[in-house]
Amino acid sequence: MQFQISEELIKQVKHLIQTESDDNLRSMLNEIHFADVAEILGELSLSKATYLIKLLDSEKTSEALMELEEDFRERILENLSAKEIAEELEEMDSDDAADIVAELPDDRAEEVIAKIEDEKRAEDIKELLSYGEDTAGGLMAKELVKVKETWTVAGCVREMRQQAEKVTRVHSIYVVDKEGKLKGRLSLKDLLTAPAKAHISDVYIRKVDYVDVDTEGEEVARIMQKYDLEAIPVTDRDGILVGRVTIDDIVDFIKDEAEKDYQLAAGISQDVEADDSVWQLTRARLPWLILGLFGGLGSVFIMEGYEEALAQYKELFFFTPLIAAMAGNVGVQSSAIIVQGLANDVVKGSLFNRLIKEISLSLISGVTLGILVIIFGLLDGMELIFSFTIAVSMLFVIIVAALIGTFVPIILDKKGIDPAIATGPFITTSNDIFGIFLFFSIAKLILGF
Amino acid sequence: MQFQISEELIKQVKHLIQTESDDNLRSMLNEIHFADVAEILGELSLSKATYLIKLLDSEKTSEALMELEEDFRERILENLSAKEIAEELEEMDSDDAADIVAELPDDRAEEVIAKIEDEKRAEDIKELLSYGEDTAGGLMAKELVKVKETWTVAGCVREMRQQAEKVTRVHSIYVVDKEGKLKGRLSLKDLLTAPAKAHISDVYIRKVDYVDVDTEGEEVARIMQKYDLEAIPVTDRDGILVGRVTIDDIVDFIKDEAEKDYQLAAGISQDVEADDSVWQLTRARLPWLILGLFGGLGSVFIMEGYEEALAQYKELFFFTPLIAAMAGNVGVQSSAIIVQGLANDVVKGSLFNRLIKEISLSLISGVTLGILVIIFGLLDGMELIFSFTIAVSMLFVIIVAALIGTFVPIILDKKGIDPAIATGPFITTSNDIFGIFLFFSIAKLILGF
Structure with missing residues (x-):
């Protein structure tokens, strides 16, 4: 059932770009999953790929950008203005946005961050950049759904609807106290089945696995695997809830680690790929x-x-x-x-x-x-x-x-x-x-x- | 914050088993996550581990059993009666239960299945055993939440509450037609935010990635990674929804594959571990x-x-x-x-x-x-x-x-x-x-x- 990228389709896209048939391109590619758009971009020349990125909605291209090979992405970004990059960043999850900014040269990174309209977003990115790459802080995203333990279930559902808009996937709702300290969690299932008038403090689960921003990535992966977690909340050094790491980042992390070990065993000391120079x-x-x-x-x-x-x-x-x-x-x-x-x-x-x-x-x-x-x-x-x-x-x-x-x-x-x-x-x-x-x-x- | 298994704790558990202090053991270990119980079991002798398995609730031990090394688990199961194994199986997710049955000798497997009280469960296990080990059918679990496209949102929430009891984690709600054919999906978030009187057919997402029971495990892993999926529905050859594969199984699959490749590269042809004979x-x-x-x-x-x-x-x-x-x-x-x-x-x-x-x-x-x-x-x-x-x-x-x-x-x-x-x-x-x-x-x- 999977969508298959045919040579035919690539040819057609190339032709549409050459003839600048923007409407056709838009209607054709907007139907397609971003991971497939990324695959198409990977088959195009730098100038054609850049053309497509500028043409399509940031909503689609931001996620496709994340799936591209790092080298190719860097070269595309060189061809975009700081403003255009900032627009892409606004559509990404904060962890992805921070990863992109980290790949930019320092002065350009500053310029891009300055062009981000949403101030909260710009601050989030700066915060994420301050953590070590292979720590929970470096892996986490800022997007999550949190509620206060004093709220009612009904109030919580209202608040959740609003917060959930910004969060791609809700794994757990985190419960915090007045100061923002992590107290426990609540599953969506629990929220659906609890009486509307109950207080969160009556229904939430007080046991919650968490890591802090300095926890090593390897340790985060180990804990998430051991306890079969799909997301784990991250606190700062004072116990304040600051983000969450999701399993898809950990899957990538596990794959990368396995590949590094495999390469080391074969006598290859850096992370290279068959298509590197x-x-x-x-x-x-x-x-x-x-x-x-x-x-x-x-x-x-x-x-x-x-x-x-x-x-x-x-x-x-x-x-x-x-x-x-x-x-x-x-x-x-x-x-x-x-x-x-x-x-x-x-x-x-x-x-x-x-x-x-x-x-x-x-x-x-x-x-x-x-x-x-x-x-x-x-x-x-x-x-x-x-x-x-x-x-x-x-x-x-x-x-x-x-x-x-x-x-x-x-x-x-x-x-x-x-x-x-x-x-x-x-x-x-x-x-x-x-x-x-x-x-x-x-x-x-x-x-x- | 993680629970750390200390030597002190292991000693204490050993002492409590020797003195047959069953109540103390129960109250002590019921507080602990099943993954930690598994770690404790791994430190005990066969007879002590078997004693604990028989003592504790199947609800806890069934999940701990799944985390044990295969060899050790097999030896523990040899010391349990068919009835005791059947009780453990009733508490497991169907995919785990099928994996356990697959490890048993043929005649014992039949005996165990015959002792399972829940007939639906016994049938599910038999069905799962009929698929190849490394296919979507062999990886999937039967537990999922499905609704018919003709239902209303309110009816769906009612039904969902009932179905969700059996499902550890609800990633998506799958929408099927009268014959049970997969039509699309619905997120819990969508369900929370849709008007109660709306029909499912008005709100569900018609695009859904799926695989069929014969899809190779490697391909399932590739699709789930490419499209960042946390669960993927599995259909039979006629498009009828029969199960779902979740990301935690895929994480294990990816790790196993990476380890196999690593071992092959080192000249080790079977899946062995440092502690094998x-x-x-x-x-x-x-x-x-x-x-x-x-x-x-x-x-x-x-x-x-x-x-x-x-x-x-x-x-x-x-x-x-x-x-x-x-x-x-x-x-x-x-x-x-x-x-x-x-x-x-x-x-x-x-x-x-x-x-x-x-x-x-x-x-x-x-x-x-x-x-x-x-x-x-x-x-x-x-x-x-x-x-x-x-x-x-x-x-x-x-x-x-x-x-x-x-x-x-x-x-x-x-x-x-x-x-x-x-x-x-x-x-x-x-x-x-x-x-x-x-x-x-x-x-x-x-x-x-």
Whole structure:
């Protein structure tokens, strides 16, 4: 049933813009959901997209603007006057408006805020900009429905009708005292079913989950998920109700966090997308490659140190990429599980038990892989003592790699550093060097070169 | 403000269970949110947790059960009678109840369903079980508020009060025709503000997003995110309204999908957690390690083929872990960006442009890294022609690795295979072999051995 943006439709829009058929464009696009308008804008050139934004009602375009890629939006905004941007902002929810202003250069941001006619709105935006980006204050919107505990249900319904006009979705009605301190909440359902003459103080729910403006975004997401909340009120440091965070912002937040972790694990250090410029992508990727290069050069050094074994045991050197790959793979597996476990708070029990578990795990995998190496050695015509040496060294490398993969994230986490940094290239690189060093040390011990 | 589960509290609960102080336990735990009760249960032994589940009201425990780890929940359910499970199910939302039944062994599931007193509820559960797990039908709940388009607003409010009792949260009121076909929706806000005598047909919104029971979960998530929906109605194949999917289920779905992708990228093939058994973890990890082992053995073969170069150019062999690491890292970076781009639908433009982009990217990175290798060579006392050879070969390896990392996921996606499989060990292993082969081929060409 979903609306599908066809190439046909895009062509038609482009044609209508070229012929400046404004009425046709308006009647055509006003029927369409803003998220679809955003998709259409994304398919147009900058000048055509700007043309459409200027043409259509701010009511529609303001929401569509929010859905666009940040880069594209910025370039469109560069083509709008401060007044035009201010008009878009007046139609947005306050949290979205603040996000847009935050993307503008400082002097332009001031100019835009000065052009906002609704003073309350301008103040709200300034307030929201004063909080940290990843805090409840930075995520919240100012729009909400609040009532005083002394009111009657009938008075409350009257007041609510008025306030609700400005609020896209009413999840809960918040109850405050004379000073504006958060006291509890009331569902619309409760309001519908309560007698009209009852006082709010008789019907409202006194238990209400809330966060304060300084609560970290991650913590807000955790609480909202744990308690299955669709909105959570936000108070200032004195308990005064100042805003609310809604679940759709949290959905975006969760997605962003997951994508960042995924990219970190793949060795990409900034939030980039497939369609970003070559320069942006290089900046995000090159540092990790340089780290990997130094790791590889470390291995070169180690092997130079064992050069004297080359004549008799050249096959050892053929196995180094295999050893490095095993150390890397095992390390990434262990660290990924621990990093995820730490994020979901399921890493329990003593460190000693975890040690035993990782060692058992690596023993099972290492012995299995070792047997396969010995079978390969027999088929390849290697001496048994030689393939045995490789299997045993590999077993030790796997155990140590698993321990590094497990305990580096745990230690980082205990020190308050994001353990997600310790997956991907970081763990593969350190395990590569360490694995190759261990491999040659053990081989030397057994073969005695 | 959040409730914090202290060790003190857990101790106290354990003590109260041991002394069978049922009244104290009830009065203490009835005050606590079900999500916190779930956390307490998770800290108890199986027998103590079962004791609490049997003691407390089903109203509280049914929701707490849903929050527990699946394994622990299964073991608790094994200790409950079919009748006791049926009682828990009667208190749950239908989608949660169906999920629980799906976890039970077949014969026990039938037994439990037979013990459910509410026949409508039993039927709902059976219906939900008939849909695929990852479809709208499998995600939806049967609870919703629906009204007929011929009713008046006043009649609708009356009916709604009755229906809403069974529905935890009312997002929208759905409007259906005589046959039950979905016609549109109405917000509670609209209902509050419409005149009592108006007919629903005069006030409802005819545009409503919906999915049908067979729509894939991923598509449901995409639509709900794109259009910022908090609930979406689900129809059967004839357009009859049969349920609704709410955003909290989608949040869980998004998180699960992100975790699966993350694990796939790390070479973990099943949904495992840090606290799963050694055996479960081995089953999820070992297959990827075996794949890596075969890749490593492939490199051994390739190097055996270049054995004659060993005497003169032994340093080439010292560089193989570095080449393998570069090929792997670049491949993982490229594939991660493409896999994420495909998931977010931002991979646009022609394949040729993408080719040019990846090649430019790898040229920049490859030349930078090559210069570093030459500098290292100078410091390490290598011949210039030799370090130059390594730098040039590495440049080619990086370009090819980036192309493999980019186009393998794109091809898989075009063929309808989940491109997420093509990150991590898969791309590192294939790039290892390919990189080492290419490295020696180019070195041979330049050095002529």
